[in-house]
Amino acid sequence: xxxxxxxxxxxxxxxxxxxxxxxxxxxxxxxxxxxxxxxxxxxxxxxxxxxxxxxxxxxxxxxxxxxxxxxxxxxxxxxxxxxxxxxxxxxxxxxxxxxxxxxxxxxxxxxxxxxxxxxxxxxxxxxxxxxxxxxxxxxxxxxxxxxxxxxxxxxxxxxxxxxxxxxxxxxxxxxxxxxxxxxxxxxxxxxxxxxxxxxxxxxxxxxxxxxxxxxxxxxxxxxxxxxxxxxxxxxxxxxxxxxxxxxxxxxxxxxxxxxxxxxxxxxxxxxxxxxxxxxxxxxxxxxxxxxxxxxxxxxxxxxxxxxxxxxxxxxxxxxxxxxxxxxxxxxxxxxxxxxxxxxxxxxxxxxxxxxxxxxxxxxxxxxxxxxxxxxxxxxxxxxxxxxxxxxxxxxxxxxxxxxxxxxxxxxxxxxxxxxxxxxxxxxxxxxxxxxxxxxxxxxxxxxxxxxxxxxxxxxxxxxxxxxxxxxxxxxxxxxxxxxxxxxxxxxxxxxxxxxxxxxxxxxxxxxxxxxxxxxxxxxxxxxxxxxxxxxxxxxxxxxxxxxxxxxxxxxxxxxxxxxxxxxxxxxxxxxxxxxxxxxxxxxxxxxxxxxxxxxxxxxxxxxxx
Numbered sequence: 001x002x003x004x005x006x007x008x009x010x011x012x013x014x015x016x017x018x019x020x021x022x023x024x025x026x027x028x029x030x031x032x033x034x035x036x037x038x039x040x041x042x043x044x045x046x047x048x049x050x051x052x053x054x055x056x057x058x059x060x061x062x063x064x065x066x067x068x069x070x071x072x073x074x075x076x077x078x079x080x081x082x083x084x085x086x087x088x089x090x091x092x093x094x095x096x097x098x099x100x101x102x103x104x105x106x107x108x109x110x111x112x113x114x115x116x117x118x119x120x121x122x123x124x125x126x127x128x129x130x131x132x133x134x135x136x137x138x139x140x141x142x143x144x145x146x147x148x149x150x151x152x153x154x155x156x157x158x159x160x161x162x163x164x165x166x167x168x169x170x171x172x173x174x175x176x177x178x179x180x181x182x183x184x185x186x187x188x189x190x191x192x193x194x195x196x197x198x199x200x201x202x203x204x205x206x207x208x209x210x211x212x213x214x215x216x217x218x219x220x221x222x223x224x225x226x227x228x229x230x231x232x233x234x235x236x237x238x239x240x241x242x243x244x245x246x247x248x249x250x251x252x253x254x255x256x257x258x259x260x261x262x263x264x265x266x267x268x269x270x271x272x273x274x275x276x277x278x279x280x281x282x283x284x285x286x287x288x289x290x291x292x293x294x295x296x297x298x299x300x301x302x303x304x305x306x307x308x309x310x311x312x313x314x315x316x317x318x319x320x321x322x323x324x325x326x327x328x329x330x331x332x333x334x335x336x337x338x339x340x341x342x343x344x345x346x347x348x349x350x351x352x353x354x355x356x357x358x359x360x361x362x363x364x365x366x367x368x369x370x371x372x373x374x375x376x377x378x379x380x381x382x383x384x385x386x387x388x389x390x391x392x393x394x395x396x397x398x399x400x401x402x403x404x405x406x407x408x409x410x411x412x413x414x415x416x417x418x419x420x421x422x423x424x425x426x427x428x429x430x431x432x433x434x435x436x437x438x439x440x441x442x443x444x445x446x447x448x449x450x451x452x453x454x455x456x457x458x459x460x461x462x463x464x465x466x467x468x469x470x471x472x473x474x475x476x477x478x479x480x481x482x483x484x485x486x487x488x489x490x491x492x493x494x495x496x497x498x499x500x501x502x503x504x505x506x507x508x509x510x511x512x513x514x515x516x517x518x519x520x521x522x523x524x525x526x527x528x529x530x531x532x533x534x535x536x537x538x539x540x541x542x543x544x545x546x547x548x549x550x551x552x553x554x555x556x557x558x559x560x561x562x563x564x565x566x567x568x569x570x571x572x573x574x575x576x577x578x579x580x581x582x583x584x585x586x587x588x589x590x591x592x593x594x595x596x597x598x599x600x601x602x603x604x605x606x607x608x609x
Contacts, residue, residue, distance in 0.1 A: 027230065034227035047213035048232050054125060054209060055193035058132040062140050062189050067182060070144025071170065085145070092138045096198020099135055103203050127204030132193035139192055143185020147178035157326045158359030160346040163374030163417065172372075176363045191237060280304065280337045280420055282453045286322045287332040295319060295477040305447055307456045307468030307485075310500060315477040316457040320423050323455070324353045336421055336453065347374070351421040352414025352452075356429055358406045360398040366409050367394040373417040384412035403431060404439055411446065422454045428463065440466055461502045465489065473497050491609045492541070504583040505544040509608070510537065517542055517608050523557070523578040526603035540608040546572070548605020549584045555598035561591050575599065 073085045091099055105111060107130060109119040121127050151174055159169040175182075197211035205212065210233060218226040283300035295315045308316050321327040323334055325346035334341040341349050353359070360369055370381040385391045388408040398406060407427065414422055427443070428436040444467055447454055456467045464471050464485070471488050473480040480500070481493040492498040498506040510518045514532045518524045519542060527542075534540060559575035564586070566572075572583045573591045577599065584599070591597075 030227060033224055035224040036228055038225060039228045043213065044229060047208045047210040050128065050207050051194050051210040054128040054132055055190050058129045058136060058193045059186060059190040061133050062137045063186060066137055066140040067144050070141050071148045071174065073145045074148035088141055089138045091135050096135060096196065097202060100131065100199035100202025103131060103134055103199060107203065123204050123206050125207060128200055128209055131199040131203040132196045135196050135199050136189040136193040139189040140185045144182050147181035148174060151177045154355045154359050155361060158353055160326065161324055161349065161351050161353040162372060163347045165347055173361055194236060280451065280453055282336050282421065284323060284334045285332040286319055287330045288318060288322050288327055289330065293477060297474060297479055299472050299482055301470040303469040304453045305467060305469045306454065307458060307464035307471045308474060309458055309461065309464045309471055310474040311459060314475045316474060317425050320425050320455065320457050324351055324423055325349050350417065350419055351423060352419035353423045354410045354427060355425045356427065358410035360406055360409060362398055365395050365397055366390060369409055369413050370416050373413060376416045377418065380418065381412070381416040384415050388412050403435065404442065407439060415450070420452050422452050424454065424456045426457055443467060473500055505546060507542055507580065508539065509542045510539055512536060517606065519580045521579040523580050525601045525606055527606045527608050528604050531608050534608060542606065542608045544582055544601060545605035546583055546585055548602045549582055550600050550602065551597055552600050553598055555600045557599045557601065559597050559599055561593055561595040561597060563593060564591060
């Protein structure tokens with residue numbers, strides 16, 4: 001079925017391919033009719049030299065200006081810049097003769113530029129270069145713009161947090177990553193400049209370039225005399241076309257190690273890195289408006305291991321970028337210990353920012369990654385290479401590393417500059433469960449050994465509970481609850497918080513009497529000691545421990561089993577009692593949907609607040 005459906009596409013592709021190849025095939029028999037005897041090889045090679053030299057000079061000019069222009073067009077969202085991008089691409093759509101006429105309006109002997117230069121810019125080598133630059137520049141500009149657009153902006157952000165200013169980030173990160181596509185555009189621009197005829201004829205008929213000389217020979221002596229001139233043209237065209245698609249880079253196979261490769265067992269003496277930073281505390285007030293979204297968060301935790309949890313689109317990642325200085329903080333503040341980070345650009349905040357894929361630079365080896373931070377400490381780099389198990393990987397590129405190895409390289413890179421704040425943006429979101437658990441445990445082991453403040457952004461409550469001592473729960477750019485992990489998980493401030501934390505057996509109810517709470521629809525149960533602190537009629541939140549719900553033939557309550565599920569290998573059933581749904585362990589594994597159970601709810605496991 002697939003072959004039948006694809007056949008029309010194959011015929012269409014073949015039809016165009018045959019047409020594009022046919023002129024080359026048709027020219028082969030004509031070579032025998034070429035007038036080789038009367039070829040003026042001196043003039044021919046002179047024309048080849050003029051074309052090659054002018055195309056090279058024009059391409060250099062295009063390179064120097066076209067790469068920055070492509071970068072500027074890729075980075076800007078301005079309508080004026082978009083209009084500029086449209087205008088600089090117009091030479092692709094213009095007939096070459098029209099391009100030549102436009103250039104004469106600017107450079108011709110009667111224009112103000114021509115009068116100023118005494119007509120030196122026409123009928124000269126300079127005129128050829130200017131004509132070729134105008135016609136060929138769009139090839140490189142488009143290639144550069146596309147290449148820079150394709151580069152993940154996260155790489156620029158990470159480089160900024162590693163101490164590099166904009167110019168350094170462009171030269172050391174953005175340009176090397178985009179260079180393969182730019183190189184292809186550069187070869188095409190050179191080839192277009194080499195073969196330019198129309199604009200060159202209008203602006204600089206002399207000295208002869210190869211296309212102009214070919215045109216002159218054809219007009220004066222006919223097709224047989226022109227045929228020998230095709231050889232250098234075709235040879236040069238083939239070489240340039242090959243260069244535009246050929247790359248010396250060969251991607252090595254991705255080496256993934258599944259058997260313990262992601263595990264981290266740091267040495268016992270890692271505490272030596274803690275120094276005087278053990279008492280660092282982070283506090284912030286973040287305000288940022290992006291379109292219709294408004295971020296307004298404030299938090300002053302007292303511990304070093306922190307988590308921000310919330311649903312997608314809640315502002316978690318934006319908050320991390322504002323803390324890092326990658327987004328503007330509007331009338332807010334970020335304080336780390338005694339240092340006010342608010343007024344500092346990201347390159348001076350001395351932090352480690354790690355996005356989901358850790359932001360390793362694809363063109364740098366592990367050794368180069370660790371040497372990249374502006375203030376990288378070579379001794380610290382050697383230390384972390386050894387203790388994070390990276391010493392044997394220093395010559396590898398990121399695509400040759402497993403996900404766990406990438407995580408350790410990113411950590412080592414941040415720690416080589418003694419970063420006091422480490423920011424992780426959903427670091428394990430793309431991993432399968434076994435690997436995610438291993439890497440979470442590895443990061444937790446490292447957290448115990450370093451003094452840096454760590455913030456984990458996640459939507460996984462279990463991850464937050466493992467990797468943080470305090471948690472900030474956010475939604476739609478606002479704080480829902482903040483506090484110690486145990487307190488927030490034990491007593492969520494609202495049902496929405498309970499839902500985001502994945503809590504079960506939590507709800508809103510009304511105190512019937514001290515020590516007795518109505519969970520809903522008249523389903524009243526006794527509470528623990530805390531229940532006597534509330535008066536009748538007071539609205540409260542409640543939580544029932546799963547172990548406090550016990551099946552019994554003579555139980556006081558009757559419920560219907562609505563569902564069965566597994567959690568971490570343990571079987572739970574959801575029981576509906578008077579419209580209130582409770583999750584209960586099913587150790588016997590005999591419950592089925594629709595079963596009727598008799599249950600008791602023991603007051604020691606019922607909490608209200």
